Amino acid sequence: MKQYIKTKNICNYNQKDQTYQMFMKVLLIMILYRIMKTGIFPFVLGEITILELLLPILLIIVCILLCYGGYYIGEKYLAKNQYKEEECLIDGILLGLLLPIKTPFWIILIAVFLTIFIGRYFYDGVPIGMPSLIGILGSISLCIWLQICHLDSLNINSILLEFTQEYPLNQISIASIYLGGIGERISKTSPILCILAFLYLRKNIKWRIPIYFIGTYLTLLVFSNYFISNSWIDIFKSIGVGNILFLSLFCGTDMRTTPVTNAGQIVFAVFLGIFTYIGTFFFTSYLAIILSILISNLFTPLYDYFGNYYELKYCSEY
Amino acid sequence: MKKIKLEENENIECSNKVILLDNPTYVIFSLKADGIYLPSIKKGDYVYQEEKIAIRKGNHFPIFSSVSGIVEMVDSNKIVIRNDFKNRVREHNIIEYSLNSYTKLEISNILFQLGIINSLDKNEPYEMLGKVVNKTLIINALQQDAYIYLQTFLLKIERKELLELIEAFLEIYNFEEILIVVPKNQELLLEEWKSCIRDSKIKMVEMEEYYSLSNAKELIRAIKKVTYANGLIENGITIFNVSTMLAIYGALKYRRPQIKTMIQFTGNMWKNNCYMEVRIGTSLQEAIEQLSYKRATDVLLLKGGIVSGKVININNYIIDAKALAFTAWKVTKEIKQDSCIRCGKCSKACPVNLHPALIMDAISKKRNLSRFEIQRCIDCGLCNYVCPSNIDIYKNIKREKEKII
Numbered sequence: 253m254k255q256y257i258k259t260k261n262i263c264n265y266n267q268k269d270q271t272y273q274m275f276m277k278v279l280l281i282m283i284l285y286r287i288m289k290t291g292i293f294p295f296v297l298g299e300i301t302i303l304e305l306l307l308p309i310l311l312i313i314v315c316i317l318l319c320y321g322g323y324y325i326g327e328k329y330l331a332k333n334q335y336k337e338e339e340c341l342i343d344g345i346l347l348g349l350l351l352p353i354k355t356p357f358w359i360i361l362i363a364v365f366l367t368i369f370i371g372r373y374f375y376d377g378v379p380i381g382m383p384s385l386i387g388i389l390g391s392i393s394l395c396i397w398l399q400i401c402h403l404d405s406l407n408i409n410s411i412l413l414e415f416t417q418e419y420p421l422n423q424i425s426i427a428s429i430y431l432g433g434i435g436e437r438i439s440k441t442s443p444i445l446c447i448l449a450f451l452y453l454r455k456n457i458k459w460r461i462p463i464y465f466i467g468t469y470l471t472l473l474v475f476s477n478y479f480i481s482n483s484w485i486d487i488f489k490s491i492g493v494g495n496i497l498f499l500s501l502f503c504g505t506d507m508r509t510t511p512v513t514n515a516g517q518i519v520f521a522v523f524l525g526i527f528t529y530i531g532t533f534f535f536t537s538y539l540a541i542i543l544s545i546l547i548s549n550l551f552t553p554l555y556d557y558f559g560n561y562y563e564l565k566y567c568s569e570y
Numbered sequence: 571m572k573k574i575k576l577e578e579n580e581n582i583e584c585s586n587k588v589i590l591l592d593n594p595t596y597v598i599f600s601l602k603a604d605g606i607y608l609p610s611i612k613k614g615d616y617v618y619q620e621e622k623i624a625i626r627k628g629n630h631f632p633i634f635s636s637v638s639g640i641v642e643m644v645d646s647n648k649i650v651i652r653n654d655f656k657n658r659v660r661e662h663n664i665i666e667y668s669l670n671s672y673t674k675l676e677i678s679n680i681l682f683q684l685g686i687i688n689s690l691d692k693n694e695p696y697e698m699l700g701k702v703v704n705k706t707l708i709i710n711a712l713q714q715d716a717y718i719y720l721q722t723f724l725l726k727i728e729r730k731e732l733l734e735l736i737e738a739f740l741e742i743y744n745f746e747e748i749l750i751v752v753p754k755n756q757e758l759l760l761e762e763w764k765s766c767i768r769d770s771k772i773k774m775v776e777m778e779e780y781y782s783l784s785n786a787k788e789l790i791r792a793i794k795k796v797t798y799a800n801g802l803i804e805n806g807i808t809i810f811n812v813s814t815m816l817a818i819y820g821a822l823k824y825r826r827p828q829i830k831t832m833i834q835f836t837g838n839m840w841k842n843n844c845y846m847e848v849r850i851g852t853s854l855q856e857a858i859e860q861l862s863y864k865r866a867t868d869v870l871l872l873k874g875g876i877v878s879g880k881v882i883n884i885n886n887y888i889i890d891a892k893a894l895a896f897t898a899w900k901v902t903k904e905i906k907q908d909s910c911i912r913c914g915k916c917s918k919a920c921p922v923n924l925h926p927a928l929i930m931d932a933i934s935k936k937r938n939l940s941r942f943e944i945q946r947c948i949d950c951g952l953c954n955y956v957c958p959s960n961i962d963i964y965k966n967i968k969r970e971k972e973k974i975i
Contacts, residue, residue: 271913271958336908458914512914512927556928557941563923564943 271456272338278449279345279502282441283312289432308438312348314360319344322368335372343367346384346502349439350495351391352414359411362394363387381546382506389542392416418536421489429492439498446497457505460517461524465500466491468525476529490537496528499541509549513559515567520555524548582717584836584843586726589860597637597851598888599623599649607633609649615641619659620827623649632685636829636849651851669738669822677742677822684821686814686828704743705806708793709736709750709815712783715875718895720834723845724812725752726759732812733766735819740771748772749793753779785948788921813894828891835861837876837897839869854887854896868901878951908959916953916963922946926953926963933966944971 287308295305323340347363355363364387371383392415395408419434428434432442450462473487491497504510504524511517524544531540601607607624611617617635624633635651638658643650672680709732711725725732736748752759754776763774775793783789786802786809802809810818817828831850836843841862848857863869872879873887875897882896916926929942947967954964 507911507913510912512912512917512925514917517914556925560925560928560942563925564946567923 269338272342274453274456275342275502276345278453279342279349282445282449282498283308283345283349283438285445286432286438286441307353308348311351311353311355311360312345312438314357315348315351315364316341316344318360318364319347319368322364326368326373330373339372340368343372343384343387346439347387349498350384350388350437352411352437355391355411356408359391359395359408363391366390381549382503382509385503385542385546389546392539415539416536419493421486421493424489424493426485426489426492429489434493437495439495441498443492443497446501450501453501457501458507458510458517459505460514461505461510461521462497462500464518464521465504465525465528466497468522469496469528472525472529490532493537495538496541499538499545500524503542504545506549509552511552511555511559513556513563515562516552516555516557516559519558520548520552523551582836582838582843584717584719584723584834584845586723587842587844588727588832589844589846591846591848591852591857591860593653593655594637594849594852594856595653596642596853597635597651597653597849598853599633599635599651599851600888600890601647601649603890605631609644611641611644611649613641613644617641617651619657620829621660623651632683632827634685634827634829636851664824667823667825669734669819670741672738672742672822674742680821680825681818684825684827686817686821704808705746706808707736707739707743707745707748708789708807708809709748710783710789710809710811711750711752712777712789713753713779713875714811714894715877715879717836717897718834718875719836720832720845720894721812722753722756722759723834724816724832725750725763728812728816729763729766731819731823732815735815735822736772737769738822740769745771749775751775751777751789751793753777785921785950787948817891831889831891831893833857833889833893834895835898836895837872837899839863839898839900848889850889850891852889854882854884854889857889858884858896863898870899870901872897872899877955878949907961910959910961913958915956915958919952919956921950921952922948924953924967926967929967929970930961930963933970939970939974945974947971 287305291300291305291308294300295302319340320337323335323337326335344364347360347367351360351363367383367387370390371381371386392412395412395415398408399412414437424434430443432440432445434440450457450459470487470491473490477484477487504521511520527544527547528537528541531537531544534540535543601609601624604626606627608627609624611623617623617638617640619635619638621635621638622632623635623641625631633649637651637653638656639652639654641649642652709725711721713719714721736750739745740748748771750763750772752763752774756776760774760776767774777783777792780788780792783792789809790796790802790807813832820826820828829850830847833846833848834843835846844861846857846860871882871884873882873893873896874880875895876899879897910927910930912927914927917924917928920926924942924944924946929939929944932939932942944967949964949968951964953967954962957963
């Protein structure tokens with residue numbers, strides 16, 4: 253029997269604004285943690301300059317401002333009234349977190365354009381994909397294309413490496429992975445912090461998606477470990493490295509682009525895990541999960557169709 | 571659409587004070603409330619209290635005047651009677667009938683002739699009690715919505731009458747059991763009732779209150795742990811709330827129609843929350859004059875509770891026998907309706923596992939709705955209440971459901 257809302261406790265307090273506020277709080281904590289760990293402490297120790305300290309904050313501010321700019325242009329000329337200011341802020345922060353810190357301005361501009369105008373305004377009830385990820389994937393594709401065209405003068409090699417190069421697991425300790433701060437992206441935060449964020453947000457997000465995704469991904473890793481004989485430590489390193497927890501929590505659970513039905517969410521998450529696992533054979537785990545989320549988003553109506561059918565037929569007591 | 575924001579666990583008490591509003595200046599009866607009614611009186615006529623003034627087209631279901639006085643207006647929509655404050659009735663002698671002396675057929679006929687009606691399109695007590703198989707009678711005293719305690723209150727104050735009717739029903743219909751469902755944490759009420767019950771077939775059932783328990787099927791599922799595919803009547807189950815039982819009692823005991831009704835006034839904007847006994851047909855404006863708001867502005871008045879209630883216009887609302895509560899709430903701000911963010915809160919809240927977000931999407935795209943089985947909707951309104959985008963989901967689903975049914 254489904255748990256109903258108790259009469260005496262019923263209240264419409266869970267407004268959209270509050271959900272966004274909770275998201276904002278969590279993201280801010282993650283940014284602060286990263287700045288403390290790889291910014292302030294090394295700066296005090298004299299390992300980095302003031303510019304390197306301020307660069308992550310600057311990147312996030314630029315992304316937010318550009319997203320707001322795109323939002324106001326979009327509202328003025330497209331005016332679909334589907335996109336909210338709060339979502340614009342979240343998009344800006346996510347872009348800032350997912351792009352490498354030293355990303356050139358023109359790549360940020362392209363990422364923002366793709367996020368706002370393709371991810372948000374092109375959206376018209378059809379979940380084409382998580383907006384920030386569209387921006388990231390679009391800018392990565394552009395970088396790869398420019399490299400193929402041998403436009404080395406644009407100095408994109410270091411950025412591409414950040415996207416396409418996997419850190420050798422045997423060279424990093426499990427402690428440093430789980431404490432976070434490896435790599436050039438702010439989103440490469442501590443997986444422990446991601447788990448705490450999940451616990452905090454669980455009532456306001458589609459919690460089944462990260463749980464079933466990690467479950468599937470971990471099962472496949474353990475299964476392959478049996479044949480490939482990687483060590484158990486490497487499995488936990490694979491989970492912790494490459495933004496898997498961060499992306500599954502903040503991008504995999506995006507409300508607009510993921511299924512509404514419980515059964516649909518579970519199928520979505522299982523396929524997301526399978527796609528990510530397959531993707532890791534061809535790309536870095538970062539790219540693999542971005543691609544998997546975007547591919548899975550495309551099938552959201554199908555998952556919902558199944559979820560609706562299944563829940564009405566097998567879960568309903570009427 | 572306006573919505574009310576309540577603080578979680580807001581403590582809204584309702585005193586046991588009953589205000590009597592016995593002398594309304596006018597009473598008004600709608601002739602199109604639940605079908606088309608044909609007036610049997612004309613303008614200028616004198617009508618007695620409890621006199622039949624209209625019958626429903628098709629099945630002759632009656633409406634009775636709740637006051638005596640002159641008919642001021644009759645048109646196709648309403649009858650207006652000016653009260654002469656004399657409460658004149660045709661038969662002065664009040665005869666008390668023995669409830670045990672009735673047969674099943676007699677009860678059905680009396681309930682029909684005296685217009686004891688419970689729902690919009692069915693004469694439920696008449697239909698239910700007219701059936702041959704009667705296994706279980708459930709008397710529901712649970713809250714129908716948040717902060718509405720009317721049924722429990724009536725169970726407290728009308729124990730003698732209710733017990734008399736219950737015992738008579740047990741004898742006439744030979745029910746296997748009669749269950750009186752009361753909310754948990756009402757030890758005193760429970761003790762009082764238990765001390766009066768003599769028959770082992772009459773049982774008190776304590777239930778933890780959840781919103782949708784006012785729905786018959788949900789209540790059965792919670793009490794008996796079974797779900798019936800077909801109707802409850804076919805399975806020999808009859809459910810009445812306490813108000814209906816009292817209306818039946820009045821009709822059988824005195825052979826008189828229901829001319830008064832008890833209403834609860836609650837919410838966080840009345841100065842004093844209370845119960846009020848009013849004559850059917852009284853304008854809400856007149857009833858509210860007896861009370862007062864804490865503040866005149868930013869008040870939202872609902873017929874019913876905070877979840878399933880409907881916003882009403884105080885100026886032209888007439889109290890009928892179906893009105894159980896009027897709630898007044900402080901409006902924090904006018905909340906704008908946003909686009910759906912597909913958060914799934916509506917699906918989570920829906921007691922019958924529907925997916926309102928998907929249904930709304932299909933409605934907006936004019937797709938076929940058959941796969942969503944919207945006929946299952948039990949009109950609880952929870953989807954509306956939990957929606958963080960303030961979308962009026964229930965209104966749309968109800969409209970589509972009516973098209974199908």
